[in-house]
Amino acid sequence: MTKPITPTLDYAKRELAAAEKIRTSLKALRGEAAAKHWSFDVGYTSAMDFAVEQITGMNPPEDWLERAQAQNSMAKAFEQPGRAALGSCVATAAKFNWCDYGGVTPVKDQGSCGSCWAFGTHGAFEGSYAILNKAQINSSEQDTLDCSGAGDCGGGWWAYDYLVRTGSADEANYPYTAVKKACNVGATRPYKATVWGYVNGAVAIPSIAELKAALCKYGPLGVAVAVTPAFQAYTSGVFNENSTADINHAITLVGWDDSKQAWRIKNSWGVGWGESGYMWIAYGCNKIGYGATWVQASPAQAPACKEGPSLMAYTEFYWGDATKQFSTNANVASVTFTLTREMYVSIVADASAFVAKGTPPQSFTTGLYTGESPATMFTASLRKGSFQAASQHVQVHSAYAAKLPAGTYTYYWKIWLGGYTIGFDSGTLTATAVPCSMGGKLQMAQSAAGGLLGVMSEDDAAMVAVAGGLPDQHVTIARSVGVTDSSPQSE
Amino acid sequence: MSEIEVTQIDQGRAVDVRVGDTVVIRLDENIATGYSWEPDPADGRAAVLEQAKYVEAAGTAMGRGGTRVLRYAAGEQGTLQVRLRLRRPWDPPERAIGHFGITIRVK
Numbered sequence: 342m343t344k345p346i347t348p349t350l351d352y353a354k355r356e357l358a359a360a361e362k363i364r365t366s367l368k369a370l371r372g373e374a375a376a377k378h379w380s381f382d383v384g385y386t387s388a389m390d391f392a393v394e395q396i397t398g399m400n401p402p403e404d405w406l407e408r409a410q411a412q413n414s415m416a417k418a419f420e421q422p423g424r425a426a427l428g429s430c431v432a433t434a435a436k437f438n439w440c441d442y443g444g445v446t447p448v449k450d451q452g453s454c455g456s457c458w459a460f461g462t463h464g465a466f467e468g469s470y471a472i473l474n475k476a477q478i479n480s481s482e483q484d485t486l487d488c489s490g491a492g493d494c495g496g497g498w499w500a501y502d503y504l505v506r507t508g509s510a511d512e513a514n515y516p517y518t519a520v521k522k523a524c525n526v527g528a529t530r531p532y533k534a535t536v537w538g539y540v541n542g543a544v545a546i547p548s549i550a551e552l553k554a555a556l557c558k559y560g561p562l563g564v565a566v567a568v569t570p571a572f573q574a575y576t577s578g579v580f581n582e583n584s585t586a587d588i589n590h591a592i593t594l595v596g597w598d599d600s601k602q603a604w605r606i607k608n609s610w611g612v613g614w615g616e617s618g619y620m621w622i623a624y625g626c627n628k629i630g631y632g633a634t635w636v637q638a639s640p641a642q643a644p645a646c647k648e649g650p651s652l653m654a655y656t657e658f659y660w661g662d663a664t665k666q667f668s669t670n671a672n673v674a675s676v677t678f679t680l681t682r683e684m685y686v687s688i689v690a691d692a693s694a695f696v697a698k699g700t701p702p703q704s705f706t707t708g709l710y711t712g713e714s715p716a717t718m719f720t721a722s723l724r725k726g727s728f729q730a731a732s733q734h735v736q737v738h739s740a741y742a743a744k745l746p747a748g749t750y751t752y753y754w755k756i757w758l759g760g761y762t763i764g765f766d767s768g769t770l771t772a773t774a775v776p777c778s779m780g781g782k783l784q785m786a787q788s789a790a791g792g793l794l795g796v797m798s799e800d801d802a803a804m805v806a807v808a809g810g811l812p813d814q815h816v817t818i819a820r821s822v823g824v825t826d827s828s829p830q831s832e
Numbered sequence: 833m834s835e836i837e838v839t840q841i842d843q844g845r846a847v848d849v850r851v852g853d854t855v856v857i858r859l860d861e862n863i864a865t866g867y868s869w870e871p872d873p874a875d876g877r878a879a880v881l882e883q884a885k886y887v888e889a890a891g892t893a894m895g896r897g898g899t900r901v902l903r904y905a906a907g908e909q910g911t912l913q914v915r916l917r918l919r920r921p922w923d924p925p926e927r928a929i930g931h932f933g934i935t936i937r938v939k
Contacts, residue, residue, distance in 0.1 A: 453918070453929055455862045455895030496864075496893030565894050568863050570886070574921055590864040591894040610866040613922045 379571075381578035381621075405498070405632065409542035416538030430557035432550070437557070438596030438605050444472045444560050445595045446479065448618030450611035452519030458497035459485040460609035461563040461591025462636075466504055466534055468561030468593065470638035480532050481515035488524035499563060499591075501537035501636050508533035537636040546630045552604075553597060559635035562594040566606070567627040575615050579603045581623040588631045595619075604629060653678035653686070653772040658765065665765035666697050670715040673707075673737075673754040674770045682747050684774040688722075690739045690754040692768025699761025701728040706757040709741045711750060718755045734766060838934055846935040855879065855904040855936055859916070861886060862897030866920045867929065869900040878910035878938040906938040 373379075430437050439445045446467040451460050459482040471477045485491065489503035503509075508530035515528050540555040540562065541547040547555070555562055565588040566572075572580065579601050596605040603621040606629070612618040622629050654676035658665050665673065673690070680686070688709050696703055704727040708718030722741040739754070754770050756763060833852040838845075840859055847855055859869050863886055871881060882905045888898040904914065918930030 451865060451895075453862070453865050453867050455864050455897050457864050457895040458893070461894070492893060492895070494895075495862075495889075496891070496896030498893060570863070570868075573863060573866055573868065576922075587888065587892065589888060589894060589896060610920065614866060614920070 377581075377583065379581055381571075381575055381580045381582075406542065406545065409539040409632075413538045413542040416536050432553040432557045435600065436596070436598040437553075438598075439468060439472070439556070439561050440595055440605070442472075443475075443477065444468050445593075445607060446471060446477050448607060448612050449482070449517075449609050451482070451609040452517075454486070454494035454519040454521070455496045456482060456486050456492070456494055456519070456521075457591040457609055458492045459489070459500055461565075461593055462491075462500040462504070463509070464593030464607055464609070465559075465561050465563040465634065465636050466501070466509070466532075466638060468595070469534075469559060469636050470532060470641075472560045473638050474641040476641060478532055479512040480509040481512050481517070481528075483512075483517045483522075484510040484515045484525075484528060484530070487522050488526070493521045494519070496589075499537075499632070499634050501534055501563075501634065504532070504534035504636065505537065533639040535637045535639045537634060540630075540633040540635060545632065546625075546628060547633050549597075549624050552594065552630055552633055555633065555635050556594065556596070559637060561607070562633050562635055563591060564594045564606075564629060564633040565631040566590050566592055566622070566629045569627065572627060575620055577616055579621040579623055581626050583623070583625075584627050586627070588628050594630070594633070597624075653680070653774045655769065655771050657769045658692075658767065660766045662765070665768070666762055667756055667758065668698070668762040669759060670755070670757045672713065672715055673756050673765065673768070675713075675751055675753045676770050676772045677749065677751040678772050678774075679749045680745055680747050680774065682776070684745060684776050685742070686745050686750075686772060686774045687742045688740065688752045689771045689773070690737070690768070691770075692737045693734045693766040694726075694737045694763050695734045695766070696728045696731060697762040697764030701730055701733065703728045703758070703761045703763075705737070705763060706755075707737050707739050708755050708757075709739050709752055710755060711752055713751075713753055715753075715755055715757075718757075737765070737768070840932065842934060843932055844934070846937055848937045848939060849879075849906045850939055851906050851908060853906045853938075854882075855906070855914075855934075857900075857902040857904070857914070857916075857932075857934070859900045859902075859918075859932060860897065861900040861918070862895065863888070864895040864897065867918050868921065869902070869916045869918050869930075869932065870921075870928075871902065872915040872917070874912065876910055876912045878908055878912040879904040879906045879914075879936045904936060906936065909938050911938070912936045 429442050446464070449460055451457055462485060463480050463482050467478055467480055485500045485503055486493070488507065489500040491497045491500035491503060509532045510528040510530050511532070515525060541551050552562065567584055567586040567588050568590040569582060569584045569586055571582045592609070593607040594604055595607050597603065598605065598621070601621055603623050606620050606622055608614060608618055608620060610618065656674050656676055658674065667673070676688070690707065690709060704725065707724050707726070708722040710718045719741050722739045724739045726735050726737060728735060737756070752772060833854070835854045835856050836847055836849055838847060838855060838857045849855060861867065861869055871884070874881065881902060883903040885901050886898055887901055889896045904912070912935070914934050914936060916932045917925065917928035919925065919928040
């Protein structure tokens with residue numbers, strides 16, 4: 342009768358049931374651990390049962406060092422020093438970890454496919470992208486596995502050339518399946534790399550100082566390491582097996598700690614391995630740092646939004662409008678619009694106001710909401726202002742942005758006050774919409790009276806809706822990228 | 833005394849051997865994925881697991897994989913069910929992504 346499978350963590354029990362030779366080899370392994378002062382913990386896992394034997398000695402893949410020098414010569418020409426990583430990292434510091442600075446994307450899982458070369462490549466690429474573009478992305482290793490030609494589930498080498506030439510799809514659009522498939526050539530690939538290189542093209546393993554300097558200059562690095570059963574069984578501590586086995590695995594180097602004399606690495610075996618997917622590995626251990634590479638991500642692309650923004654609704658009022666004076670909570674104005682499909686909508690209220698009756702100082706709160714009752718407004722749209730002098734005119738501005746499904750919507754502009762009467766000068770309430778995200782979270786919106794009716798912006802991308810004359814449904818579109826103070830342009 | 837080679841295609845088979853023979857099981861494995869073939873605890877003494885080693889494939893590619901080689905020595909008459917699971921050491925046993933089994937009959 343077959344005995345039940347021993348629970349994963351019941352290693353001691355498993356050991357009692359193991360064959361004599363297994364127990365003997367385990368004893369030898371523990372003796373080795375004691376003799377070599379291993380400072381990491383291992384479980385009696387299946388990995389510890391087995392020895393690793395390798396058929397071949399250490400041979401760099403096909404003249405890679407020669408190619409590395411050529412690659413680095415080219416990299417010098419294309420590298421953009423102005424886009425080097427941030428000043429938060431100092432190579433002479435006792436420790437540094439890009440995880441603490443938003444430069445490391447979450448741990449992934451390569452599954453049973455030997456695609457670590459793709460994960461190591463993307464780990465460095467996503468790190469550079471996060472540092473340079475201040476946005477974490479989830480690029481597609483499957484895209485690289487299927488299309489780069491740099492390897493397959495039986496292994497490979499760095500695939501940065503593919504990210505430079507072609508770019509990468511987003512994981513959501515090209516999900517990982519752990520099986521190499523036919524390339525989806527038509528996939529959208531919004532993420533690209535500008536240039537990549539080896540940390541030191543003249544040696545297989547750069548020095549500790551060179552690796553630290555490259556980490557600071559470029560962000561997380563793609564490096565190779567020799568995986569052994571002990572590496573596989575690592576649970577915590579500083580891994581210091583110091584095996585001389587050949588490199589066989591790619592990982593992402595993300596930081597260091599001199600007090601541990603160790604590198605911090607991100608693996609691609611899910612968060613169940615090691616320290617939530619990470620490991621401390623002693624400097625020089627298991628050939629860590631072999632073939633170390635850096636990559637520089639290209640600037641974030643403006644999203645493809647061919648149809649541009651549409652002015653959905655607009656209302657305005659002018660100085661002297663006696664209906665725009667309020668002594669209690671009220672709706673200043675409203676706009677109603679219909680979306681024929683899901684769109685990203687920006688609502689902007691903008692005016693100046695004064696104390697019509699009463700004595701400053703006075704204060705007010707303004708905001709937006711879809712309900713008509715004056716007593717409620719979106720928290721995110723809430724803005725406060727105050728009058729300090731009788732002659733003062735202050736800006737009353739609020740904005741709100743949301744992704745909305747198809748439907749008809751009414752947005753009300755609210756004013757909250759008490760104990761005095763507020764009077765409005767000219768003002769506008771504008772609803773602008775685009776049919777696609779602009780690449781990140783919509784951060785702000787502006788409007789102004791006159792020709793410019795609405796601006797939507799996210800990060801460095803801005804889209805502008807401009808009135809072609811009197812406000813109507815016809816708008817002229819201008820787009821800018823990387824400009825925070827752009828003037829509207831007509832097409 | 834002879835060696836009997838067994839591979840993935842022999843899944844589910846019964847292998848007849850004599851006392852003193854060795855059954856060598858060779859299964860594809862890739863240590864760079866974290867997955868290894870793990871034997872269930874033995875349920876008999878007819879054959880004893882003498883050696884289990886991972887032989888890395890030739891080449892230097894990262895993630896290239898290799899072969900798990902398990903050697904069972906037939907020690908006495910009887911039967912041994914060999915069952916292996918392809919799993920990561922830190923995953924629960926039921927999360928194995930592959931199974932392999934043979935019956936060693938020692939005569």
